Amino acid sequence: MTKPDQFMFAARRGLVRVAPLILFGLIWHTICTAGVVNKDFLPAPGAVAAALADLFKGGEITKNLTITLFRAAVGLILGAACGIWIGVMMARSRHFREYVTPIVGGTYSLPKSALIPLFALWFGIGNITSIAAVFLACLLPMIVNTYHGVVTTPKVLVWSAEALGTGERELWPRIFIRNALPDIFTGLRIALGFSFVLAISAEMIASTNGIGKLIFMYGENGAYDYMFAAIACMVIVAFLADRALVILTKRLLVWHESAAAELEARRP
Amino acid sequence: MLALRGTDLTVNEGEFVSIVGPSGCGKSTLLYVVGGFLAARGEVTIDGAPVKGPGTDRGIVFQEYALFPWLTVHDNIAFGLERQGLAASEREKIVDRLVKVIGLGGFEKRYPRELSGGMKQRVAIARTLARDPAILLLDEPFGALDAQTREIMQDELLRIWLETRKTVLMVTHDVTEAVYLSNRICVMSARPGQIIEEFTVSFDRGRSREELVVSEQFNSIRNRVWLSVRRQALAAGEHNDEA
Numbered sequence: 374m375t376k377p378d379q380f381m382f383a384a385r386r387g388l389v390r391v392a393p394l395i396l397f398g399l400i401w402h403t404i405c406t407a408g409v410v411n412k413d414f415l416p417a418p419g420a421v422a423a424a425l426a427d428l429f430k431g432g433e434i435t436k437n438l439t440i441t442l443f444r445a446a447v448g449l450i451l452g453a454a455c456g457i458w459i460g461v462m463m464a465r466s467r468h469f470r471e472y473v474t475p476i477v478g479g480t481y482s483l484p485k486s487a488l489i490p491l492f493a494l495w496f497g498i499g500n501i502t503s504i505a506a507v508f509l510a511c512l513l514p515m516i517v518n519t520y521h522g523v524v525t526t527p528k529v530l531v532w533s534a535e536a537l538g539t540g541e542r543e544l545w546p547r548i549f550i551r552n553a554l555p556d557i558f559t560g561l562r563i564a565l566g567f568s569f570v571l572a573i574s575a576e577m578i579a580s581t582n583g584i585g586k587l588i589f590m591y592g593e594n595g596a597y598d599y600m601f602a603a604i605a606c607m608v609i610v611a612f613l614a615d616r617a618l619v620i621l622t623k624r625l626l627v628w629h630e631s632a633a634a635e636l637e638a639r640r641p
Numbered sequence: 642m643l644a645l646r647g648t649d650l651t652v653n654e655g656e657f658v659s660i661v662g663p664s665g666c667g668k669s670t671l672l673y674v675v676g677g678f679l680a681a682r683g684e685v686t687i688d689g690a691p692v693k694g695p696g697t698d699r700g701i702v703f704q705e706y707a708l709f710p711w712l713t714v715h716d717n718i719a720f721g722l723e724r725q726g727l728a729a730s731e732r733e734k735i736v737d738r739l740v741k742v743i744g745l746g747g748f749e750k751r752y753p754r755e756l757s758g759g760m761k762q763r764v765a766i767a768r769t770l771a772r773d774p775a776i777l778l779l780d781e782p783f784g785a786l787d788a789q790t791r792e793i794m795q796d797e798l799l800r801i802w803l804e805t806r807k808t809v810l811m812v813t814h815d816v817t818e819a820v821y822l823s824n825r826i827c828v829m830s831a832r833p834g835q836i837i838e839e840f841t842v843s844f845d846r847g848r849s850r851e852e853l854v855v856s857e858q859f860n861s862i863r864n865r866v867w868l869s870v871r872r873q874a875l876a877a878g879e880h881n882d883e884a
Contacts, residue, residue: 529707532678535695537721537772551711628711628752 416598425602434587434606441583442610444500445572448507449564455508456515456564457557463516464523464549477516485510485567486574493579503575503583510571511564518560522553555629558622565618569611648683648836650827654775657802657809659819660836661866662829663874668812669780671834675810676701676778687776697721700774704781706761708753714740714764715749721772739767742801759790763797770801779811783818795821796850803846816870820863821854828869831877838869 398418404410405417416424428434463470485506492502526549534548576585584607591600648671652658660668673679677695685692687699708717718739722732740746743763753761762782769777782798783791799822802809813819819826820842828838842862844853853859 527705527707528678529703529705530709532673532676532695532701533703533707533768534709534720535678536676536697536699536701536774537768538697538724543724548709551709554711628754630710630754 413595414597416601420598421601421605424596424598425605428599428602428606434584434603437582437584437587438606438610441572441576441585441607444503444575444583445507445568448504448572449511449568451504452508452511452568453515453561453564456512456560457519459512460516460519460553461523461545461550463520465545473516477513481513481517485571489571489575489578492575498579498581502579503572506571506575507568510567514563514567515557515560518556518563519553522556523549525556526552555626555631558618558626562615562618562622565614566611569607569614573607648829648834650836652776652808652810654808655806656825657811657823658825658827659811659813659823660827660829661813661816661819661870662834663831663870663877664814666829666832666873666877667834668829671829672701672778672780672810672812675699675776697725697772698774699776699778700769700772701778701780702762702765702769702782704784706753706758706765706785708761708764708768710753713750713752714745714756717753717764718767718771720768725772735771739771742770743767743797757790758786759794762786762794766798766801770805775808777807777809777811779809779813781813782811784814791815791818792850798822799846816867817854817863820859820866821850826866828866828873830873837873840866840869 401415402418405412405415425434459473463473488509489502489506492505496502496505530548530552531544534544539547572583573585573588576583577589580586584603588600588603588607591597591603650658650671660671662668670679674681674683675685675692676699677685677692692699709720712720715736718736719732722735727735736749740749743766745760745763745767748756748760753764756764762785766782779798783794786794795818802822811819811822823842826840826842827836828840829835830837840862844858848856
């Protein structure tokens with residue numbers, strides 16, 4: 374393909390991507406201006422944009438966003454690190470697995486947000502409660518995916534490595550963890566989504582600051598345009614974080630078939 | 642479940658021995674026991690020393706290639722050399738030589754998923770040869786390849802074996818392949834497997850494949866081995882019907 378062709382292709386693809394969003398905005402706008410719903414309860418997109426600009430001008434959103442992102446990131450990093458460790462330990466030791474499996478199985482489908490009031494009771498209002506909630510929510514997908522990635526290592530890879538002189542200890546970093554990486558990144562993507570959900574939920578219930586608190590506060594006071602602005606801000610940040618992780622995954626796992634397939638599919 | 646019973650097999654240095662038999666007879670199990678990957682009641686000794694686990698004196702090539710998917714062709718071949726603690730310059734020399742031997746120059750930076758089946762199996766063989774094992778264990782090495790590629794790979798293996806004279810123990814279900822490559826062919830019975838018949842093959846290796854495969858000598862051995870395997874496969878079928 375020639376250069377202008379490529380440009381046209383990229384432009385068209387970009388347009389196709391944003392078209393549904395523009396359409397969505399137009400419908401939203403029409404519903405508001407046509408008076409189908411009460412404007413106070415569903416502010417028009419223009420009003421939300423104005424509120425967002427105002428929030429950025431005051432610096433309020435940046436300050437609270439930083440706090441929320443800090444809580445989500447700390448919880449995610451700790452949860453991912455512990456989750457990988459527990460997942461590996463489960464695969465390594467039968468005893469450990471026998472102890473941990475019922476706990477993981479029993480708590481896997483529990484909505485972690487149900488524990489926030491309890492955490493608030495134990496850790497008080499603020500950082501620790503939010504971080505603990507994020508940590509717990511991120512922990513489980515990381516455990517499950519890491520464990521799965523390790524135990525699905527093909528026997529022939531382990532045997533090949535052994536026949537080439539790899540010792541038992543070296544098998545872990547060189548074979549098992551490497552084989553588990555695609556699954557670990559899958560777990561990380563799920564955990565990333567959970568980290569925002571839990572950070573926001575915890576802030577709504579037990580915090581004096583953060584985007585969650587901001588959303589809750591504006592909602593309580595009936596400042597729905599500002600509430601929508603805070604939500605929109607969070608949506609954008611979460612979307613960008615997810616895209617960044619997907620791109621990172623593809624860069625790190627070029628050898629992997631599904632990662633490569635996605636790269637191929639995106640190539641014009 | 643018992644896969645093998647009373648299997649007794651001696652392989653001499655520099656010999657190419659094939660094991661053929663009906664599918665599921667435990668041929669591969671025997672190979673894994675020799676490799677030290679599986680424990681067995683019984684004993685495997687190499688030069689009189691008992692085998693206690695996997696070792697670099699026995700290189701293995703699997704039907705499903707078993708390349709490390711996260712390593713490039715170069716790094717796959719270098720894997721064993723790195724474990725050996727060889728100097729980088731020495732390592733590069735060996736990898737370069739083997740890449741040439743398998744005819745994959747220019748593919749060093751490719752990942753396994755970018756290679757065809759035949760190319761993958763060439764890399765797997767090179768990776769095993771890099772560690773220079775005294776014994777090669779081949780587990781249906783060309784079973785996943787198409788007929789044409791399989792013949793090309795057999796010729797390459799034969800050439801490598803004639804050059805290096807390594808001891809080879811190969812499991813295959815392809816009787817022609819066994820006759821074409823081996824010095825000796827062991828036929829295994831249905832599960833639990835037992836070696837029930839042995840055939841010695843002595844061809845003039847200077848002859849081309851075309852000449853050899855159509856020769857009377859080749860076909861008479863091939864037919865005898867085939868009939869022997871066939872008897873075992875039928876017996877296994879009847880046994881399965883009863884069960």
